[in-house]
Amino acid sequence: MSLSDADHDLVVEELGREPTQAEAALFENLWSEHCAYRSSRPLLGAFDSEGDQVVVGPGDDAAVVELPDSDGTYITMGIESHNHPSYVDPFDGAATGVGGIVRDTLSMGAYPIALADSLYFGDFDREHSRYLLEGVVEGISHYGNCIGVPTVTGSAAFHEDYEGNPLVNVSCIGLVDEERMITAVAQQPGNKLVLVGNSTGRDGLGGASFASEDLAEDAETEDRPAVQVGDPYTEKLLIEANEQLIDEGLIESARDLGAAGLGGASSELVAKGGLGAEIELTEVHEREPNMNAMEYLLAESQERMCYEVAPENVDRVREIADRFDLGASVIGEVTDTGDYVCTFEGETVVDCDAEFLGEGAPFNDLPFEEPTQPERDLPDGVALDDAFESVVASPNTASKRWVYRQYDHEVQVRTATPPGDDAAVLAVREAGAAAGQAGDDGETGVGLAYTAGADPNWTDTAPYEGARAVALENATNLAAKGTTPLAAVDCLNGGNPEKPDVYGAFKGIVDGLADMCSTLDIPVVGGNVSLYNDSVAGPIPPTPTLAAVGTKDGYEAPPMSLSGEGELLLVGARALEGDAEPRLGGSEYLTQFGGTDRFPTLLDTPDAFIETLADVANEDATLATHDLCHGGLAVGLAEMVHEDGGASVEIDAPNKGSVAELLFGEQPGRVVIETADARAVREAFDGVAPVYDLGSADESGALDLTVNGQSLAYNADEIAGLRSTITNELE
Structure with a gap:
């Protein structure tokens, strides 16, 4: 680890001297791309991050949002990436990603109630990609299941440009209220800094700087020491201890120990309050002998929290930590000097301005190239049955059941709509003592929908337009379950920003995501940025993972599966009921058969579409709803069919595009609705979005599909077989 020459000169100018070894390492990590x-x-x-519902926006460990009509119940929202560690060590890299985002939740005083994971790997047919997938899923499931926090939603995508650098993005929701909420802002000089949790070792040293550089060819061996090792059983104890500490009002502020370890957490805590700290590193409870000052400061050993505690409460904090078999060390105190000072064995090893340490890194003014969309060059001669079977069976559009069945989504007994649907729906109970235990708290009557994901094919084709589509798709997932979008957090993943084309694509996904979220009136209340996702194989596609929540009265939501009793309507398809030209850009169809195209044009009034869809989904006549996106109409219909619910669908629109465009185009902002009152649906969407009559649902357990005179027929078992690609390969 070493500071760049320019950063070194800034530090020397500020300090008036050469930095110590510990200071140089601390600045190098806290001024890294990952932290700064x-x-x-x-x-x-x-x-846009503001709104009446936003209690705490970007900048803290997690955002805090108030639920509507819930008597002051708040949720916390956070998201983080653990990309580089998950390449080097898939199990521990992914597991500690879960542990870190859960501790971000704890540091706001909240109890974690749900997780979402969005995963991105190289081509599924590569052995190394499957190795990473299996290790990452095992790490997430092991950690989440052990700590008793359900993983209820997420996504998994495969793209050749993730081969040298997979992405593991994990989001968490917690419950808290105004009385219990705390922040990462130090409150008062004289309060003690108490380290609670696991003992400190040498694992994860330099993790922040490791995450801020391209992956080297030998990263799997050379960078292993930078990957943390998790202990979910200790994390579970920490969750319950944190709950007890909050119940008794013993904590003034808190920060979890993640990137840059103790040095990062403690310096940021006091800097946010405009205060300082004096820390004695030899007081840290450790598990390895002969550690030096830099190791104490920067080790990223897991399951640790830094608490600000009033002096009179320190003994009680120790008692609670001891009760839960956790270590507790009084490592220093908050001061009014604004200086961050650390001593080790009688020597001052760090003495600098806390705010300069945390906020002094200069921004990079990087050149960028505006991305362009590809020209239209579509494949010829693809038979309809070959296209249907290839797209439906693609790992990108196939069932992800193999993934989510490894997660315990029922723990805490909140999950009303489980994984596998457009969005999970959770029953919210009031925050308070033992908030994670079913039955201990009163019902709020609020249903909370949760969705997360992105599509690299979209943003690789058109970064700005694809990112707008990612936001609209996630909002459609929420509205299809009858919920009104409330807030979102994002994880913005890109390659090496020093390359103008890569930085231009990254800028495109930021602007596209921001523009659509603003149009939909969804505040983006927090997030994470992960750059330098680059390797000898090249940069990743720009990937804007969005995790969003929506709310409704009650917990019931229309299912994705057909009831077999209603009419089928396609809502939002511009190419069928308008003058928009159909497009296949960013589609799985082109991934399978080659060719290029521009990205589809989205609805003119997506905000009105989302609002109307949420209303229609809550009508008694609505029997099933399903968002259309990945794989287009063909995959959407295949996902809705099951043994007792089939569909007879006919599209006769030869002037509105080819069969491939109509079936496999991936324009987001579309939904299939099965309804007992088609007229009411048409009236609701009049002037908002086009509505096209697809046919009817039935109890045949089969999909009979005719498009411009070409027909297909598959029964539910055949479709299930096609959609079992991942399961068949890995089980």
């Missing part, structure tokens, strides 16, 4: 957002922060002002 040096290349991305100039772009992030594009996001």
Whole structure:
């Protein structure tokens, strides 16, 4: 680890001397791209983060949002990436990603109630991609299942450009209220800093700087020491201890120990309050002998929290930590000097301005190239049955059941709509003592929908337009379950920003996501940026993972599966009921058969579409709803068919595009609705979005599909077989 020459000169100018070894390492990590957002922060002002529902916005460990009509119940929202560690060590890299985002939730005083994971790997047919997938899913499931927090939604995508650098993005929701909420802002000089949790070792040293550089060819061996090792059983104890500490009002502020370890957490805590700290590193409870000052400061050992505690409450904090078999060390205190001072064995090893340490890194003014969309060059001679079977069976559009069945989504007994649907729906109970235990708290009557994901094919084809589509698709997932979007957090993943084409694509996804979220009136209340996702195989596609929530009265939501009793309507398809030219850009169809095209044009009034869809989904006559996106109409219909619910569909629109365009185009902002009152649906969407009559649902358990005179017929078993690609390969 070493500071760049320019950063070194800034530090020397500020300190008036050469930095110590510990100071240089601390600045190198806290001024890294991973911690300081040096290349991305100039772009992030594009996001709207305010709203009446927003209690705490960007900048803290997690955002806090008030639920409507819930008597002051708040949720926390956070998201983070653990991309580089998951390449080097898939199990521990992914597991500690879960642990870190859960501790971000704890540091706001909240109890974690749900997780979402969005995963991106190289081509599924490559052995290394499957190795990473299996290890990452095992790590997430092991950690989440052990700590008793359900993983209820997410996504998994495969693209050749993730081969040398997979992405693991994990989001968490927690419950809290105004009385219990705390923040990462130090409150008062004289309060003690108490380290609670696991003992400190040498694992994860330099993790922040490791995450801020391209992956080397030998990363799997050379960078292994930078990957943390998790202990979910200790994390579970920490969750319950944190709950007890909050119940008794013993915590003034808190920060979890993640990137840059103790040095990062403690310096940021006091800097946010405009205060300082004096820390004695030899007081840290450790598990390895002969550690030096830099190791104490920067080790990223897991399951640790830094609490600000009033002096009179320290003994009680120790008692609670001991009760839960956790270590507790009084490592220093908050001061009014504004200086961050650390001593080790009688020597001052760090003495600098806390705010300069945390906020002094200069931003990067990087050149960029505006991305362009590809020309239209479509494949010829693809038979309809070959196209249907290839697209439906693609790992990108096939069932992800193999993934989510490894997660315990029923723990805490909140999950009303489980994984596998457009969005999960959770029953919200009031925050308070033992908030994670079913039955201990009163019902709020609020249903909370949760969705997360992105599509690299879209943003690789058209970064700006694809990112707008990602936001609209996630909002459609929420509205299809009858919920009104409330707020979102994002994880913005890109390659090496020093390459103008890569930075231009990254800028495109930031602007596109921000623009659509603003149009939909969804505040982006927090997030994470992960750059330098680059390797000898090249940069990843620009990937804007969005995790969003919506709310409704009650917990019931229309299912994705057909009831077999209603009419089928396609809502939002511009190419069928308008003058928009059909497009196949970003589609799985082109991934399978080659060719290029521009990205589809989205609805003119997506905000009105989302609002109307949420209303229609809550009508008694609505029997099933399903968002259409990945794989287009063909995959959407295949996902709705099951043994007792089939469909007879006919599209006769030869002047509105080819069969391939009509069936496999991936324009987001579309939904299939099965309804007992088609007239009412048409009236609701009049002037909002086009409505096209697809046919009817039935109890045949089969899909009979005719498009411009070409017909297909598959029964539910045949479709299930096609959609079992991942399961068949890995089980």
